[in-house]
Amino acid sequence: MIRFRTPLTLASASLAAGLLLSSCETKPATTSENPTAAAVPADSAATAAPAAPVDATTKAPSPGEIPAAQRADAAAILARPQVPILCYHQIRDWRAKDSKGAKDYIVPVAQFKAQMKMLADSGYHTILPDQLYAYLTTGAKLPSKPIMLTFDDTDLDQFTVAKPTLDKYGYKAVYFIMTVSLGRPNYMSKAQVKQLSDEGNIIGSHTWDHHNVKKYEGQDWVTQIEKPTKTLEEITGKKINYFAYPFGLWRPESIPELKKRGMDAAFILAEKRDQQDPLYTIRRIIASGYWSPRTLHNSIVQSF
Secondary structure, three states: OOOOOOHHHHHOOOHHHOOOOOOOEOOOOOOOOOOOOOOOOOOHHHHOOOOOOOOOOOOOOOHHHOOHHHOOOHHHHHHOOOOOEEEEOEEOOOOOOOOOOHHHOEEOHHHHHHHHHHHHHOOOEEOOHHHHHHHHHHOOOOOOOEEEEEEEOOEOHHHHHHHHHHHHOOOOOEEEEOHHHOOOOOEOOHHHHHHHHHOOOEEEEOOOOOOOHHHOOOOHHHHHHHHHHHHHHHHHOOOOOEEEOOEOOOOOOHHHHHHHOOOOEEEOOOOOOOOOOHHHOEOOEEOOOOOOHHHHHHHHHHHO
């Protein structure tokens, strides 16, 4: 049985030994670095004009194509308005054995579909990490009401349930893959990950077995980041530029290690960003299984 524990307990578990966890991040949050952010009126999402299905993932330069001299400094990056980024885990109906805490990370199928419809009806356009990077570093233009959708941990339902729903609205997403689980029951196969990539989604690294980055020593950087990144590049035939920290937990020492291994940006959860390297501490919020579309909408506005 899959159990959901606090991050500190999860970090001590060995996923490689066979305990693969699909919902293993920190608690969903609706707080923001800007605590004065105003909530949207409760009915605003429901009354927004419907948006036509659209794929807003305009071609953006990769980070390597942006000259270093043209990139903004940390202060300028931090000053730009944050783009809302949602983090999803499992997309399936709740089961009797699911704990109250687990349900934060399990979004029932109908609820997920309603959340995506709300985003489309409210005029949100999905963007991908290259677009976000160009915006943060050069001020490049984004589509109106940009949002990024991310999925952690390689769960199969992200492919079988979430993807068809996103396809309906022309939405693209970022899938942060934990490579130890590839091909195992209830997880995506290598072929499915490649298909996601081929169809215009972005594949990012989420370590080998979800080990807490705060505990890395020596060879851990190779085992958890270097080798999994190479595996994903072999699967997709593309460079892997982006990383999501397990549990959303990071430490300053991890940033040079990620840079050394080719990562151009990394994603945390609802903590404050690093003032020196904001590109390696880009904020996301977990989309809770308890949230109605209206609650999700208000949380997006309040958190970013």
